[in-house]
Amino acid sequence: MARINRVIDYIEKNLNEDITLEKIAQIACFSPFHFHRIFSTLTNETLNSFVQRLRIEKAARQLSNDKTVSISEIADKCGFGSVAHFSRTFRKYFGLTAKEFRETEKAIFFHRRFLL
Numbered sequence: 001m002a003r004i005n006r007v008i009d010y011i012e013k014n015l016n017e018d019i020t021l022e023k024i025a026q027i028a029c030f031s032p033f034h035f036h037r038i039f040s041t042l043t044n045e046t047l048n049s050f051v052q053r054l055r056i057e058k059a060a061r062q063l064s065n066d067k068t069v070s071i072s073e074i075a076d077k078c079g080f081g082s083v084a085h086f087s088r089t090f091r092k093y094f095g096l097t098a099k100e101f102r103e104t105e106k107a108i109f110f111h112r113r114f115l116l
Contacts (some may be wrong), residue, residue, distance in 0.1 A: 003028040004042055007035075011051060015058055016079040019051050055079050056093050059086065063102045071098045 007028045011019060024047060025035035040046055045053070059078040062069065075086035075098075090098045 001042075003030070004039060007039070011054060015051070015055050016077055019047075019079075021047055051079075052089060053093075056089055059090065059098070060094065060101065063098055067102065071102070074098075 007024050010027055011024070021032045021036060024039075025032040028035050030038065036047060039050075043050055055078045059074050059080075062074045062077070063071070071086075072083045075083050078086070080086035080089070087098065090101070094101055
């Protein structure tokens, strides 16, 4: 479990970077195949789903907390390759656009886990 915790810490600190299965498996000292099986079993998510969820949750917090930063800048800081990809992912998770989310009185995080 310590190796998986090390990986999760790494992911949380490097969300804006390109995170590959090979790189993460190396950090955990497992083969990519073995790491993927262990990680999926422990988290009930694939590595890609986990990383995407953390990125979108980080973006949602930033949208709520700092209204001066542009949506495209937040998308970039959270590791999304394009604003279009960020927009599609955000709508998928929260059911509204990033702009609509930002304009709500108090944003509620409701996808899989509660943040606020």
